[in-house]
Amino acid sequence: MASNLLTIGFDADDTLWHNERFFKLTQERFAELLQDHVEADHLDARLLEAERRNIGHYGFGVKGFVLSMIETAIEVTDGRVPGSVIGEILKAGQDMLAHPIELLPHAQEAVEALAADHHLVLITKGDLLHQERKLAQSGLGDWFDAVEIVSDKRPETYARIFAACPGGAGAAMMVGNSLKSDVRPAIEAGGWGVYVPQELMWSLEAAEKPAHPRFAELEDLGGLVSLVREIG
Template identity: 75%
Template sequence: MARKLRTIGFDADDTLWHNEKFFRLTQDRFAALLADHAEGHDLDARLLAAERRNIGHYGFGVKGFVLSMIETAIEVTDGRVPSSVISELLAAGREMLDHPIELLPHAREAVEAVADDHRLVLITKGDLLHQERKLAQSGLGELFDAVEIVSDKRADTYARIFGGLPGGTEAAMMVGNSMKSDVVPAVEAGGHGVFVPHDLGWALEEADAPASKKFHAIKNLAELPALVERLV
């Protein structure tokens, strides 16, 4: 009997390893630096607006985040932001890029459990060099058959990646913590979408769950092997 599920795609940041918590720590540092110029909630809202504007220009990841912080700092100080603040923001960005990788609970066990019987593809957004470095440091690289670092995740992204593999999108699954980027477009492309919640989320990655039998939600990655087994 032919297997129903042949390919499993994994998101990286906040699915396999920690990411958002470092953005939050840096954002707290940003708020402290600009405390004399803007209230915390207002500053957060203005930074989020800048990130939303800039995604199309800078893409996803640390570099775009730092540039958005600098832009916001210039705005809230009416162009009078001290050079020392800019220097601290740049230093914070470098620290984020250099931070050691911390795997999330059950990440290695889950990937290893499904690696023998399925083709595994890491599909992640962000800066090419940074994502490659994180994968190398994670120790998971050898478990993946392919790595796709993309500018965005849409239905046509998954159709292209999964469509060229045995079984196509119908025999593919995408696992991730972002409903907007990992789950909804994968289901729209014809595959399975598995939502793995993370304690911290980014407002720009929020979306409603798809109304589809191919949508699945698990509490954590420890539950993934059993779900895969049911679908096989």
């Protein structure tokens, strides 16, 4: 176990505040718009395929999601999707970008408590402007020593970020709701990975729990401060 834990990295969406619920609500709205053209289950599968192949083009976040919905709508209607439906999809995306920030339980208390004697880094994927706006609205921004908005989260991403932090990767912990993006790559980079699962999870973020001494799982952020103190 680490003898001195100096840096705590936090994921943002669905770790500090709600996010996936807005994607699910928009996907339901999308299905309603196209209910005369395709069954909802089939539409969901086609949309997921579009998202998977478009990540490399559009990255993560609302804008890429909206473009994938438009692409899927064109595909499943053989190009006959009405302009009014495209307009509704765009409006749904605008609503997602404007949704208010709602912090998850214990997020504020955990961040404030750990900021007193740890270097805090926010490490998140997604659209730059949208993530900056959400952080500003969350009221948590002033507690972080650094903010990293990245195109993807890989072991080399964490290695680069933690190398610039006190103690390097060996004295760093990453906290998040995604095993694929937050936990496993942070451990591979030499740090700790703490999994805080949420009920809703994007299918493309699914991964197995690692069998590793630097892996931990918490029910919610209420147990994070105690875990950090225990590690040292």
